[in-house]
Amino acid sequence: MSIQDVIVTIDIQKPTPKLSFGKTLIIGSSATGQDYKSYANLEAVKTDFATTSEVYKAAFALFNQGDNAPAEIAVMLHKTAGETLEVFLPSIFSKDWYFLVSTDRTVDSITTIADAVELDGTRQFLTSSSTKADLAAIKAKGYGRTSILYHTNTSNYPEAAWIGETGSDEVGSATWKFKTLRGIVPLDLTATELNEIHELSANTYVMKAGKAVTSEGKVASGEYIDIVHSKDFLVQSIEFSVQDLLNQTRKLSYDDNGIALIESSVRTVLQRAFNNGMIARDEKGMGLFSTTFKSRNEVDAADRANRLYKGGEFSFELAGAIHKTAIRGYIKI
Numbered sequence: 637m638s639i640q641d642v643i644v645t646i647d648i649q650k651p652t653p654k655l656s657f658g659k660t661l662i663i664g665s666s667a668t669g670q671d672y673k674s675y676a677n678l679e680a681v682k683t684d685f686a687t688t689s690e691v692y693k694a695a696f697a698l699f700n701q702g703d704n705a706p707a708e709i710a711v712m713l714h715k716t717a718g719e720t721l722e723v724f725l726p727s728i729f730s731k732d733w734y735f736l737v738s739t740d741r742t743v744d745s746i747t748t749i750a751d752a753v754e755l756d757g758t759r760q761f762l763t764s765s766s767t768k769a770d771l772a773a774i775k776a777k778g779y780g781r782t783s784i785l786y787h788t789n790t791s792n793y794p795e796a797a798w799i800g801e802t803g804s805d806e807v808g809s810a811t812w813k814f815k816t817l818r819g820i821v822p823l824d825l826t827a828t829e830l831n832e833i834h835e836l837s838a839n840t841y842v843m844k845a846g847k848a849v850t851s852e853g854k855v856a857s858g859e860y861i862d863i864v865h866s867k868d869f870l871v872q873s874i875e876f877s878v879q880d881l882l883n884q885t886r887k888l889s890y891d892d893n894g895i896a897l898i899e900s901s902v903r904t905v906l907q908r909a910f911n912n913g914m915i916a917r918d919e920k921g922m923g924l925f926s927t928t929f930k931s932r933n934e935v936d937a938a939d940r941a942n943r944l945y946k947g948g949e950f951s952f953e954l955a956g957a958i959h960k961t962a963i964r965g966y967i968k969i
Contacts (some may be wrong), residue, residue, distance in 0.1 A: 641879060641882055656708075656732050656733065656734060657734045657807050657865065657868070657869055658706055658734065658735070658803045658804035658805070659706065659708060659709065659710065659732060659733045659734055659735070660698055660706060660709045660710070660733060660734075660735040660736070660737055660796070660799050660800075660803060661709070661710045661711070661712060661728060661731065661733035661735070661736050661737070662691055662694045662695060662698075662709065662710070662711045662712075662737050662738075662739065662796075663711075663712050663713070663714070663724075663728065663736065663737070663738050663739070663749075664690055664691050664711070664712075664713050664714075664738070664739035664740070665713055665714050665715070665716045665739075665740070666713045666715070666716065667715065667716055667717065668715065669713045669714050669715040669719065670684075670711060670712060670713035671712065672710055672711075672712050672728075672731045673710060673711055673712075674708050674709070674710045675695065675708065675709055675710070675711065676707065676708050677699065678695060678696060678699045681695040681696075681699075681709075681711070684711075685711075690739035691711055691713075691739060693791070693792060693793055694737050694739060694793045694796045695709060695711070695796075696792075696793075696819075697792060697793040697794070697796035697797040697800060697819060697820075698737075698793075698796045698797070698799060698800035699800065700797065700800065700818050700819050701797060701800035701801040701817070701818050702818060704800065704801050704802070704804060704805070705800050705804070706799075706800060706803065706804045707804070710731065710732070710733055712727075712728055712731070721740070721745060721748050721749070722748060722752075725748070725749065725752040726752070729752075729756045729758070729759070733759065734759050734760065734803075734865075734868070735759070735760055735761075735762060735799045735803050736749070736753060736759060736760065736761040736762070737761075737762060737763070737793065737795060737796045737799065738761075738763060741763055741764060741765060741790060743765070743767075743769075743770045743773050743774070746763050746765075746770070746774060746782075746784075747773065747774065747777060749761055749763075749782075750774070750777065750779045750781070750782040750856075751777075753779075753781045753782060754779055754780065754781055754782070757781070758868060758871075758872070759781065759868075760781050760782070760783070760855070760861065760864060760865065760868075761781060761782045761783070762782075762783045762784075762785070762795040762796075762798060762799055763782070763783075763784050763785070763795055764784065764785040764786070764787055764790040764793070764794050764795040765784055765785075765786060765790065765838075766786070766787060766788050766789070766790050768786070768832075768833075768836060770784075771784060771786060771833070771836035771837070771838045772836055774837070774838075774856050775836050775837040775838070775856055777856065778856060778857050779855060779856040779857060780855055780856075780857040780859060780864065781855060781864060782855060782856050783795075783812075783839060783853075783854065783855045783856065783861055784837075784838045784839070784856065785798060785838065785839045785840060785841065785850075786833045786836075786838045786839065786840045787820070787823060787840065787841060788823060789821070792819060792820065794817060794820045794841060797817040797818065797819060797820050798812070798815065798817060798850060800817075801815045801816070801817055801818075802815050806912040806913075807865055807866055807869040807909075807912060807914065808862065808865070808866045808869070808909060808912045808913050808914025808915075808955070809912050809913045809914075810862065811853055811860070811862055812839075812850060812852075812853030812860070812861040812862055813849070813850055813851060813852055813853040814844075814849045814850065815849060815850045815853075816847060816848050816849055816850075817841060817848070817850065820841055820848075821848075822841050822842050822843050822848035822849075823840060823841060823842055824842075824843070825840070825842055830842060830851065833851075834851065834852060837854065837856045837857070837858060838856075839851050839852045839853060839854060863954060866909070866914045866954065869909070869914070870905065870906075870909060870914075873905045873908075873909075874901070874902055874905050874950075877901040877902070877904065877905050878898055878901050878902065880901075881897060881898065881901050885897075890932060890940055890943065890945070891932050892931050892932055895929050895930075895931065895932065895945065895947075895948075896929075898929065898945070898948060899927050899929040899948065902927055902948065902950055903925075903927055903950075906923065906925045906927070906950060906952060907923065909925075909952070910923035910925065910952075913955055914954065914955060915952045915953065915954065915955055916952075916953040916954060916955040917955075923952070924952060924953040925950065925951065925952035925953070926950065926951055926952075927948070927949070927950045928948070928949045928950075929947055929948045929949070930947030930948075934947060935947050
């Protein structure tokens with residue numbers, strides 16, 4: 637049973653559609669295991685892990701992204717003996733992280749982790765593979781919270797580099813397409829090969845207009861990574877904001893003034909999301925979001941007796957991003 641007093645649900649309607657939201661957790665395994673531990677830089681990681689270890693390689697890819705690199709990452713390891721991945725995974729979801737990277741990228745482990753992330757419904761998992769059969773297996777699952785990056789060399793963790801380059805941006809301010817990854821060599825693909833990878837619901841890293849960039853920026857279901865990120869940010873930010881209001885107020889009266897305070901908390905989060913570029917603007921430059929909160933008199937008497945308010949709704953239009961253009965030109969004679 638949940639101990640939360642605030643529950644937010646968002647349904648994405650097309651075409652109108654704090655956790656540390658940039659923090660990455662690396663999971664791996666060792667004989668003794670390791671509980672959740674944060675690291676502020678690569679030197680700190682080096683004190684616990686050899687430079688030849690898989691954890692260090694993933695951490696290096698994260699921290700190697702210059703000014704966009706995360707301020708902090710975390711690592712957890714499960715025991716190689718007596719603790720299966722299925723037993724270990726539930727323990728990670730009580731920790732502070734949003735993006736997940738695994739040092740085990742066999743397709744069985746990827747799907748086991750992706751199943752757990754999907755069930756939890758609050759985080760995202762990024763992985764990589766050099767095998768198109770793996771891409772097909774993951775596509776078949778239709779995961780809404782797992783993204784896979786295809787590369788012929790996954791030993792230097794291109795997915796971790798992708799998170800390091802993009803994951804710490806303000807939520808909603810960046811698309812995951814067109815990103816240049818330090819330390820990752822782009823693939824030389826034909827248009828047919830690139831389309832094949834995209835048809836397998838995967839992403840990759842290629843040259844475009846003389847620059848190495850990531851492609852698509854989608855999860856396995858076809859949704860965009862930044863949209864999933866934005867949705868999670870809004871849900872958890874509104875839950876936190878309204879819960880904080882309840883905690884800080886001696887008594888939030890069940891009247892129109894108390895309801896207005898709840899609505900104000902929601903609008904403050906939506907305004908912040910608009911400022912970050914998550915929500916679209918109208919022709920006057922105003923955010924395309926709205927709130928509708930029923931007055932006390934409109935609420936069912938039984939809900940008032942139970943001190944339950946469920947008359948609030950909000951909606952917004954995602955700003956999205958331009959990923960392709962079609963421009964027509966004319967030559968006048």
